[in-house]
Amino acid sequence: MVKLGVSLPQFQHFVPGKDVVAAARAMEEIGFDSLWVFERVLVPEDQSGPHGLYGVPGLPWPERYRGVADALVTLSTAAAVTSRIELGTGVLVVPLHLPMRLARELATLDAASGGRLIAGLGSGWSPDEFAAVGAVPLSERGRALDDFLDIAAEVWGPNPVSFKTRRFEVSTADIGPKPARRIPILLGAGTQRALRRVARRADGWVASGVTPAQVKESLTGLRVMAEEFGRDPAEISCTVQIGTLDLTESTASPRPPYAGNVAQLAEDVAALAEAGADHVYITLPAAVEGVGELIDKASELHELVRARL
Numbered sequence: 400m401v402k403l404g405v406s407l408p409q410f411q412h413f414v415p416g417k418d419v420v421a422a423a424r425a426m427e428e429i430g431f432d433s434l435w436v437f438e439r440v441l442v443p444e445d446q447s448g449p450h451g452l453y454g455v456p457g458l459p460w461p462e463r464y465r466g467v468a469d470a471l472v473t474l475s476t477a478a479a480v481t482s483r484i485e486l487g488t489g490v491l492v493v494p495l496h497l498p499m500r501l502a503r504e505l506a507t508l509d510a511a512s513g514g515r516l517i518a519g520l521g522s523g524w525s526p527d528e529f530a531a532v533g534a535v536p537l538s539e540r541g542r543a544l545d546d547f548l549d550i551a552a553e554v555w556g557p558n559p560v561s562f563k564t565r566r567f568e569v570s571t572a573d574i575g576p577k578p579a580r581r582i583p584i585l586l587g588a589g590t591q592r593a594l595r596r597v598a599r600r601a602d603g604w605v606a607s608g609v610t611p612a613q614v615k616e617s618l619t620g621l622r623v624m625a626e627e628f629g630r631d632p633a634e635i636s637c638t639v640q641i642g643t644l645d646l647t648e649s650t651a652s653p654r655p656p657y658a659g660n661v662a663q664l665a666e667d668v669a670a671l672a673e674a675g676a677d678h679v680y681i682t683l684p685a686a687v688e689g690v691g692e693l694i695d696k697a698s699e700l701h702e703l704v705r706a707r708l
Contacts, residue, residue: 401672403704404433404487404680405697408690409473411466416476418690419468423477425694426484429701433485433517434477435640435680436470438492443527454524461644463685471504478512486512489605489640489680490521490587494543495532498567499574501547502554506578514579519605519638520544521587541592548584548600555582585638591620598624603636603677610656611667611674614639618675638678639671646686646696661696665703672708 405426408418426434442465443450451458474486486508493501509516522540523529529537546564553562558573585605588594597604598621606614614637622632641657641664649659657667668679681700687693 401668401676401708402432402485402678403668403701404435404485404678405431405700406435406437406489406680406682406684407473407477408684408693409436409468409470410463410684411468412688413468413684413690415468415473419473419476420480421690422684422693423481423484426697427481429694429698430705431484431697431701433487433678433680434474434481435487435489435519436474437467437489438470438495439464439467440492440495440525440528441531443525449526454526461685463644471508475508475511478508478515482513484515485517486515487517487519487585487638487680489519489607489638490585491519492523492528493520493547494523494535494540495528496547497534498543498547498550499554499569502551503574505551505582506555507576509578509580509582510576512579516578516582517585517638518582519585519587520547522593541596544586545596545600551584583636585636594621595624597621598630598635599628601635603638605638605640607640607642609639611670614671614676615674636677637675638680639676641667641671641679641681643682643686646683661700662703665700665707668704669707 408422423434442460446459448456452460470488470491478486505518522544526537535543550562553560554574555578559571560569560574561571562569583602585603586597586601587605588597604621618637625632625635643657646660649663664681671679683696684693687696
């Protein structure tokens with residue numbers, strides 16, 4: 400059975416803390432499998448050229464991206480008031496963080512939550528965010544992600560810890576706390592090169608903005624890549640984010656992907672499950688105006704999906 404998740408209310412029209420607590424408790428009670436956060440550091444006023452959304456010239460950033468609350472603080476808040484539901488990052492932009500610090504933060508969150516963390520990670524795309532944080536150049540983002548994966552494996556493993564990369568080194572040291580379980584690592588990937596990293600290094604692929612047909616096609620290629628690396632393709636999971644900004648019923652024919660009301664989104668979840676997705680989560684907070692409406696729509700969605708799957 401496909402796992403079903405929902406995003407936490409990080410957007411600026413929600414109250415940080417209070418609304419996260421209410422939503423997290425409600426989603427666990429409703430029966431969702433997971434709660435998700437994402438990371439945005441800023442929204443540039445100049446969105447021309449490479450400053451557009453996803454680096455596409457002139458593509459505007461969603462207004463909802465303004466004032467997004469910190470991902471790990473939000474997820475930690477949810478962890479403190481829940482006991483069962485899994486806690487996912489979809490995704491953290493790894494090169495915006497110091498690797499050992501991020502590895503320790505994730506280990507601490509997993510230990511504090513009793514082993515409920517899913518670490519969805521990406522390499523990023525915004526030159527403005529990279530310039531603001533200044534950790535590594537945008538051109539080195541792929542290498543920075545690989546460095547983090549190497550460092551995290553050591554930090555989360557047994558003491559004593561030692562590692563050496565181009566920029567960071569620990570000779571021999573005790574580092575803790577350790578995660579409560581082996582933290583599942585999901586990697587975002589929209590290119591063949593990135594999918595090869597998933598096949599080689601990750602527990603799963605976390606996808607956004609892809610149709611069921613694209614999921615099916617990419618999973619076929621991912622399984623071939625996994626076998627090339629000597630891995631069992633069945634070990635690599637697929638998580639898909641459904642992004643929605645409006646829950647108005649769509650009357651278009653054919654209906655655009657993920658456009659429509661809650662009943663139509665339930666159809667989309669079923670289609671993604673049929674295409675091979677193991678886990679689907681929906682960004683409902685972006686399409687509602689308050690936490691009460693979020694809980695109501697989430698409850699309706701959960702009931703409709705579970706009636707199908």
